[in-house]
Amino acid sequence: xxxxxxxxxxxxxxxxxxxxxxxxxxxxxxxxxxxxxxxxxxxxxxxxxxxxxxxxxxxxxxxxxxxxxxxxxxxxxxxxxxxxxxxxxxxxxxxxxxxxxxxxxxxxxxxxx
Amino acid sequence: xxxxxxxxxxxxxxxxxxxxxxxxxxxxxxxxxxxxxxxxxxxxxxxxxxxxxxxxxxxxxxxxxxxxxxxxxxxxxxxxxxxxxxxxxxxxxxxxxxxxxxxxxxxxxxxxxxx
Numbered sequence: 684x685x686x687x688x689x690x691x692x693x694x695x696x697x698x699x700x701x702x703x704x705x706x707x708x709x710x711x712x713x714x715x716x717x718x719x720x721x722x723x724x725x726x727x728x729x730x731x732x733x734x735x736x737x738x739x740x741x742x743x744x745x746x747x748x749x750x751x752x753x754x755x756x757x758x759x760x761x762x763x764x765x766x767x768x769x770x771x772x773x774x775x776x777x778x779x780x781x782x783x784x785x786x787x788x789x790x791x792x793x794x795x796x
Numbered sequence: 797x798x799x800x801x802x803x804x805x806x807x808x809x810x811x812x813x814x815x816x817x818x819x820x821x822x823x824x825x826x827x828x829x830x831x832x833x834x835x836x837x838x839x840x841x842x843x844x845x846x847x848x849x850x851x852x853x854x855x856x857x858x859x860x861x862x863x864x865x866x867x868x869x870x871x872x873x874x875x876x877x878x879x880x881x882x883x884x885x886x887x888x889x890x891x892x893x894x895x896x897x898x899x900x901x902x903x904x905x906x907x908x909x910x911x
Contacts, residue, residue: 689839719902725883726840735899773839775899784830786898787839 686710689774689788696761696768696795704759704791706774715757716785718773719743726773732757761793768795800884805906814871816905818884821865826886829860830899831869833880833907840883840901843869879909 686706694701706715714733718726728741732751746765751757757776761768771792777785801819808814820829830845843850844858846867851858857870871878883904 716899724901726899726902743893762828771837775839784842784845786842789839792837 686778687774687786689772689791691791692789693794694791696793698795699763700762701763702768702793704761704764704772704774704793706757706759708755708757708776708786709784710776711754711775712778712786713754714777715751716750716775716777717747717757717759718775720723720771720773720790725731729759729772768793799900800886800902801907802882802884802902804903805908807908807910808871808874808907810876811873813867814874814907814909816871816882816884816907817866818869819822819866820886823886824867824888826888827875828865829858830885830887831856831858832883832885832899833878834883834904835877835880841880851861870895874907874909876909876911879907882907903910 684707690705695728716731717729717731727743729747730738730741730749732738735751735754738749738751746762748760771790774788775785776793777783828845828847831843832840833843834840843851844856845861846858848864849858860867881904883901885899
């Protein structure tokens with residue numbers, strides 16, 4: 684089955700710890716994205732990558748880091764520098780051309796206590 | 797990407813057509829109109845997109861006005877499972893800063909289908 688997979692679905696961490704969220708796709712998409720969603724809000728772009736070994740900051744990149752060593756993988760690390768990390772995190776991918784739809788994973792709900 | 801304006805919420809009776817409006821008065825000539833929906837605690841799901849002609853697929857129809865400043869998503873026979881937040885997004889077709897650099901989501905319209 685082709686698709687985009689995020690794991691885990693729920694994640695709990697203690698304050699001050701770094702945590703890495705996984706995102707894998709087998710759609711052969713060049714572009715991948717990370718979004719954050721807070722209750723009752725829309726999605727805000729954290730980082731995106733248009734090609735392997737390249738990525739760009741989105742609107743709210745502070746306190747986050749990413750890597751894109753493989754086409755199919757785009758992990759997001761939530762660092763201790765992120766002041767309010769508890770949120771719903773969504774990963775997406777799309778073909779490089781703009782005129783295509785993006786496919787989203789089912790999200791990871793991170794709770795920091 | 798151009799900004800969009802949508803109503804915060806709408807109700808629709810089950811079995812009736814749900815018509816969701818979206819204003820995008822600053823849309824550029826190379827920007828497409830996309831619609832996604834998000835059921836609670838799930839990832840957004842693509843519905844449909846178009847440039848200037850009306851589009852239809854198995855999920856919905858998209859009506860774009862001639863001046864392209866607004867559009868309407870139509871769910872022809874709404875069911876309870878169509879209750880979700882619907883996002884209207886405009887996105888450039890090429891990669892000149894609007895193609896693959898992320899979709900810009902607003903707060904969308906919370907559509908509630910009433911039994």
